[in-house]
Amino acid sequence: MRVLLIGSGGREHALAWALSASPLLTELFAAPGNAGICEIARCVALDVADHAAIVRFCREQAIGLVVVGPEVPLVAGIVDDLAAAGIRAFGPTRAAAALEGSKAFTKELCREAGIPTAGYAAFADRDAAMAHVAAAPLPIVVKADGLAAGKGVTVALRRDEAEAAVDAVFAGGPAMVVIEEFLEGEEASFFALSDGRTVLPFATAQDHKRAFDGDAGPNTGGMGAYSPAPVMTEALVEATMERIVRPTVAALAARGIPYRGVLYAGLMICADGPKLIEYNVRFGDPECQVLMMRLKDDLLTLMAATVDGVLDRTSIRWHEDAALTVVMASRGYPGAYATGSEILGLDRAGAAEGVEIFHAGTRREDGRVLAAGGRVLDVTARGASVAEARERAYRAVDLIDWPEGFCRRDIGWRAVARERQGRA
Numbered sequence: 001m002r003v004l005l006i007g008s009g010g011r012e013h014a015l016a017w018a019l020s021a022s023p024l025l026t027e028l029f030a031a032p033g034n035a036g037i038c039e040i041a042r043c044v045a046l047d048v049a050d051h052a053a054i055v056r057f058c059r060e061q062a063i064g065l066v067v068v069g070p071e072v073p074l075v076a077g078i079v080d081d082l083a084a085a086g087i088r089a090f091g092p093t094r095a096a097a098a099l100e101g102s103k104a105f106t107k108e109l110c111r112e113a114g115i116p117t118a119g120y121a122a123f124a125d126r127d128a129a130m131a132h133v134a135a136a137p138l139p140i141v142v143k144a145d146g147l148a149a150g151k152g153v154t155v156a157l158r159r160d161e162a163e164a165a166v167d168a169v170f171a172g173g174p175a176m177v178v179i180e181e182f183l184e185g186e187e188a189s190f191f192a193l194s195d196g197r198t199v200l201p202f203a204t205a206q207d208h209k210r211a212f213d214g215d216a217g218p219n220t221g222g223m224g225a226y227s228p229a230p231v232m233t234e235a236l237v238e239a240t241m242e243r244i245v246r247p248t249v250a251a252l253a254a255r256g257i258p259y260r261g262v263l264y265a266g267l268m269i270c271a272d273g274p275k276l277i278e279y280n281v282r283f284g285d286p287e288c289q290v291l292m293m294r295l296k297d298d299l300l301t302l303m304a305a306t307v308d309g310v311l312d313r314t315s316i317r318w319h320e321d322a323a324l325t326v327v328m329a330s331r332g333y334p335g336a337y338a339t340g341s342e343i344l345g346l347d348r349a350g351a352a353e354g355v356e357i358f359h360a361g362t363r364r365e366d367g368r369v370l371a372a373g374g375r376v377l378d379v380t381a382r383g384a385s386v387a388e389a390r391e392r393a394y395r396a397v398d399l400i401d402w403p404e405g406f407c408r409r410d411i412g413w414r415a416v417a418r419e420r421q422g423r424a
Contacts, residue, residue, distance in 0.1 A: 001300065002062055004029045005041065006048050006078070007069030010327075010360030010378040011285035013037050014292040015069060015299070017356065022300035029061065035369050036359025048073050051081040058087045065090060067303060071147060071282050074261075075101035090303040091261045092281050096252060099263075099279040103145050103178045106279050113251040115244050117276040118180040118268075126170040129177050133162045136179065143278075144169045145176035153219060155182065185270040186414070187277070188229045189287050190237070192245050192265070193302065196258030198311040199249050201241055203294065203318060204232040205287040206414065211334060213410045220334045221375060224411030226324040226386050227290040230418045231269050240267060240274045248279070260306060286325045289358050289378045293323035324389040324412050325380040326397055327360070328405045333374035341404035343369045343377070349399035354382045354392045376405060386415040 001024050005016055013036045020028055020040045031054070033043030046053055049072075058066060066082055068074055068091035077094035091097075098105045104122040109115070118141070123129035133140065142165035144152035152169075156162035162179075169177040191202035207225040211217035232240075244265055252259050264280035264287075283291065292299070296317040305314045330337035343362070346369060350357045358380060361373020379397050383389035390412045397407060 001025060001064040001304075002027045002029070003065050003067060003300065004031060004054075004058060004061070004063045005037075005067045005069060006031055006054070006073060008032050008034050008037070009070065009285055010358045010375065011283055011288040012069040013358040013360070014289040014378070014380075015067060015283070016041050017358065018292040018295060018299040019067070022298050024298070024300045024304070029063070031057075034359045034372070035362040035364040036357070038364065048078070049076070051076075051078050054078065055081060055085045055087065058082070059085070063087065065300075065304060065307065067091075069282060071097070071100050071280065074281055075147060088307050090307055092259055093257070095257045096259045096261075097281045099248075099259075100281040101147060102176075103143050103278060104176055107178060109248065109251050110276060113247045115247050115276055116273065118183050120178055120180040122176060122178045124174070124176050126166065129166045129179060130163060132179055133159065133166060137181075138162075139182040141180040141182055142166055142169070143178045143180065145178055183268040183270055183275055183277070185268040185275075186231050188232050188267045188269055189225070189284055190232065190240050190245070190265045190267055191283070191287070191291065192241070192263050193306050193311060193316075194249050194259045194261065194263055195306050195309045195311040196249070196253065196260050197309065199241070199246055199263075200311050200314065200316055201237055202262065202316060203227055203291050204229040204237065205284065205290055206231070207284065207287055208408060208411055211408075213408050218334055220329075222284070222286045223327045223329070223408045224325055225284070225286045225290050226322060226389065226412045226415055227287070227294055228322065230386075230415050236269065236274055240265065244274060244276050260309075285360075286327055286378050289325040289380045290323035293356065293380055293382050294319045294321065319382070321382040321384060322386045322389045322415075323380060323382045324386055324393050325358075325378045326393045326407050326411050327375050328377040328379060328397065328400065328402065328407045329375050330361075330371050330373070331404055331406050337374055338404065339370070339372050341371045341402065343371060343405070344401035345399050349379065349396040352381075352392060352396040352399065354389070355396045356380050357396070371402070371404065385419055386412045387419055390416060
């Protein structure tokens, strides 16, 4: 099968790495790819916002499956346009992608289907939103309704922080803001595959959103992750499937919107069970990197089964090992940062035991690998425990020569603490 992978980040490098091992694959293309992806796929300079150009390329190259990595083309309806041209694609339609494209849509769906989530109110009017903030108990969570690259959420401890977050949402003109109650608990990332009827649990992970050690600093797209998430016991996995994921897919189907693809539920594990924070309609980044390291079955086979509606005949197996990824970012991220600095030592670091280095924001120039984004590398390792995976990942980080980059040094701290308690 000839496959086109759309995207250019660390998630897409991890997907390319997994797809390249499939016995079903005959050739892998990536649009546009990055310096790492281009080592295992044929990168093509396609504008992923130009759906007609994507369709033409797929016809010319006899592409058997398109795998859409990022959320923006999904929300823009690329799967719909490919389907109209008779081209198979892994990912939800525009209507189904509203689960990520509009937080207000998701909250309304949750209310209709009785899915446990934070109490909320949605506003298209700034003054009404401000009045709600003035009366609501603190802390309070303010979310931009649409896509925000993982950074459109403010957990406000003070009233002025919440007001500033509301102002930021409306600063660019007409908008929608969702204001939620603050949930107490531990966050986890839960993934499932859905073919519109059958839903299979994929795996669990936990990520670290804050920029600096100790969960300090601004929110980012993610500074590291590990899998499995120890907080997600078998009972919690089943509760999440029964109370959240399956009812969501059923509610969409009742609206005539079959959900096909991967569904990523951001959860808060509260005293009374799991509650939905938000949905993403694609693999998380950097969670995808640790999931691909642990996946035992063939990714391309699973994706094809999802698209073809035969997940009821499919199962998913995992390596018992844990996996952990450390994001190396350009100094200044998630604020202003410089690009173009050279990264050395990648071959040496990538040769370390149990380690894979996924490129997130890189480009190759005159044989050199240069930083080309905010999040630049995902140094990922497997190990018999989260602690061992972390030790291997940071050993590889220390072999990379990139003074212009930084990373957190405490990825996986909750899981490592649990492991230590279990041995005590």
